[in-house]
Amino acid sequence: MNTDEQDVWGSADVSSGKDAGDENFPVGSLLISRRLRPHVHAYYDFARVIDDIVDTDQLDPPAKIARLDAMEAVVHGTRLAPHRADAQTAVRVGQTLRETGVPTTTATDLIVAFRQDAVKNRYDSWEELEEYCRYSANPVGRFLLELHGEDAGTFGPSDALCTALQVLNHLQDCADDLRNLDRCYLPRPWLAQAGASIDDLRGRHASPGLRRVFNQLLDRVDELNRRASLLPGLIRDRRMRMEAAVIVGLSKRLATRLRGEDPVAGRVKLSRADVLAALAGAVRTLV
Known part of the structure; x- marks a missing residue:
């Protein structure tokens, strides 16, 4: 990974450590079929991370937007992600979307909102x-x-x-x-x-x-x-x-x-x- 890439991703993994148990409403619950549950969890993990990116105090607004842009590119498959927990959620949700045929906008539209939260x-x-x-x-x-x-x-x-x-x-x-x-x-x-x-x-x-x-x-x-x-x-x-x-x-x-x-x-x-x-x-x- 070159210096510019390192600048975009930074050194901070912003994953909050929260999981589905921290939510008001069931996420990938037992009501979802076992076959589809991994896809739901991949989507949830990605959503949690991009939410954490915009809410962290470790990044300023331009850095948050740059990180969100990088996550979006990974979802689209046009950018490689570093091997760390937060970035790999974008890899997994991209794989889920390609495997299932669910529109990519169901993930990338979330980034539109979180870019807005940054500013x-x-x-x-x-x-x-x-x-x-x-x-x-x-x-x-x-x-x-x-x-x-x-x-x-x-x-x-x-x-x-x-x-x-x-x-x-x-x-x-x-x-x-x-x-x-x-x-x-x-x-x-x-x-x-x-x-x-x-x-x-x-x-x-x-x-x-x-x-x-x-x-x-x-x-x-x-x-x-x-x-x-x-x-x-x-x-x-x-x-x-x-x-x-x-x-x-x-x-x-x-x-x-x-x-x-x-x-x-x-x-x-x-x-x-x-x-x-x-x-x-x-x-x-x-x-």
């Missing part, structure tokens, strides 16, 4: 946030559907579900994102209209104005979840239908929890009872 830390409208989710979240659902051979009629409800999940995650992490990354996804005009400010996220509890903004976002999430409820009924693969039904149920339950709990005071999480209830509800999709 943009405030949002001025719901539409801006939706556009971000189009790249940061929606490709995940499309990857799973394409992997299972589902048709394009599933994409709309899947996009709604993935956008809902992304916004819920932003709400869960709103205080930590500001404190650790100086990043805030809450639309600034909504904050101003509610008599709140981004600095309210630095408090010990949500201010009344901040709570109103949370509820506005949850109103949008509820609408997305209503559209997402159509997804299981459109999926042909029995196991994938069950997986989708579980995730829709968990999304709805997390939205309900965020209505009643304060994400500024502490991270709002799903309970074991939430998971069991979502599983029970999903079983009905198989009848």
